Amino acid sequence: MLYDLAKSLAPKEHVCIIHSGMLSQGHIYLNTMMDNVSVIGAKSISKDLIENFSVVCVDETQRLYTEGLDIILESFNNGNTNTCIFSYDFAQVLSKTEYNRNNPKKLNEIQIFQERKLTEKIRTNKEVFSFIRNMMNLNDKAKAYIKYDNIDVLYAKNVKEADTISEYYRKKGYEFITFTPSKFVSNSVDHYAENINSHQVIGQEFDNVIVILDKNFRYSTEGILQAYEHPNPDYLFSRLFYQNITRARQKLCIIVLDNIDLFTKLLSIKVEIDEDL
Numbered sequence: 001m002l003y004d005l006a007k008s009l010a011p012k013e014h015v016c017i018i019h020s021g022m023l024s025q026g027h028i029y030l031n032t033m034m035d036n037v038s039v040i041g042a043k044s045i046s047k048d049l050i051e052n053f054s055v056v057c058v059d060e061t062q063r064l065y066t067e068g069l070d071i072i073l074e075s076f077n078n079g080n081t082n083t084c085i086f087s088y089d090f091a092q093v094l095s096k097t098e099y100n101r102n103n104p105k106k107l108n109e110i111q112i113f114q115e116r117k118l119t120e121k122i123r124t125n126k127e128v129f130s131f132i133r134n135m136m137n138l139n140d141k142a143k144a145y146i147k148y149d150n151i152d153v154l155y156a157k158n159v160k161e162a163d164t165i166s167e168y169y170r171k172k173g174y175e176f177i178t179f180t181p182s183k184f185v186s187n188s189v190d191h192y193a194e195n196i197n198s199h200q201v202i203g204q205e206f207d208n209v210i211v212i213l214d215k216n217f218r219y220s221t222e223g224i225l226q227a228y229e230h231p232n233p234d235y236l237f238s239r240l241f242y243q244n245i246t247r248a249r250q251k252l253c254i255i256v257l258d259n260i261d262l263f264t265k266l267l268s269i270k271v272e273i274d275e276d277l
Helices: 002-009 025-033 066-077 096-101 103-108 126-136 159-171 188-192 237-245 260-271
Strands: 015-019 037-041 055-059 083-086 151-156 175-178 206-213 217-219 225-227 248-257
Touching (some): 002 015, 002 055, 002 083, 025 037, 055 066, 126 260, 206 237, 217 260, 237 248
Parallel strands (some): 015 055, 175 206, 206 248
Antiparallel strands (some): 217 225
8 A cells, every 4th residue: 555655646746665674676677667666665764855855755664763764754753755655464473672662652752643544464464364363363263154264273393394294385386484593593493494485575465474482482372372482582483473374365274293282272273163153
C-alpha cells in the first residue's frame, strides 16, 4: 500500500521511499520503473538527501535508527518536506534495541501526527493469518472452523531428517527462511546460514515459506509462544520467528526439530475439529 501511495503521488510530488532494511533486487527494479520516485536504504539517509523530497514514505519505521527519524522530522519541521508517511508494525521488531527505541510511540507524541490502522494483513490469505495468530497464542483461536490445508506441520527427530524435509519443500518452490545468526557466538542456527535470514527478508513476501523450530522454543503456561535467549542477546528469537512466518502469502510449512511438546501443540491447531460438526 505504501508503494502504491508513492506511485500515486509521483505525478505531482518528488517522492522518496525509505526502506528500513537491506535493499532487494525488487527495490532496485522499482527504482528503474517508477518516475519521480526514489527507493533508498535507511543507511543512506542524510539531511541534504531528504531535503530534496517533498514527500517521504518510510517502510518498516519500527526499525529506523533514531538519527534517521530525527533527520526526516527536521526536514518536515523546516518546511522542506511537505508530507511524511510512516508505515510500521511494532509486532515486527527484531531486537531489544528496536523495542526500546519504540519509534511508533515517538511519532504518536507529535501533536499533528495521525495514526490509521489496517485491520489485518492485506496480502496474506486468511488461513495463513489465522494459523499464525493461533500459533503465537494458543488461546487466540479462529471464530469459525478452518481446515488449514495450506499449513503443513511436520516433525524431524534430528537435523538430517529436517534437511531432507526442507530440501523436498524447496524443490516444490518454498522459500526457506532461517533466523539471523549471531556474529559472535555459534549456535544451531548456523547450520542453516546458507539460507536467507530474518533481516534479509525485511519488506519482502513469498508465496510459500518453510521454517524450522527447535528446542529454543516453548509455550508458556498461558499458551504464549516463547523462546530462549538468542546467541546475540539483542535479538528476540520469538520476533525473528514471527518475521519469518509472516513472509508467507499462500502456504506455510513448519518443521519442528526434536521438540515433541511443541509439535503436539502446533499439530493440535491444524487438526482441531469443529465441535458443531
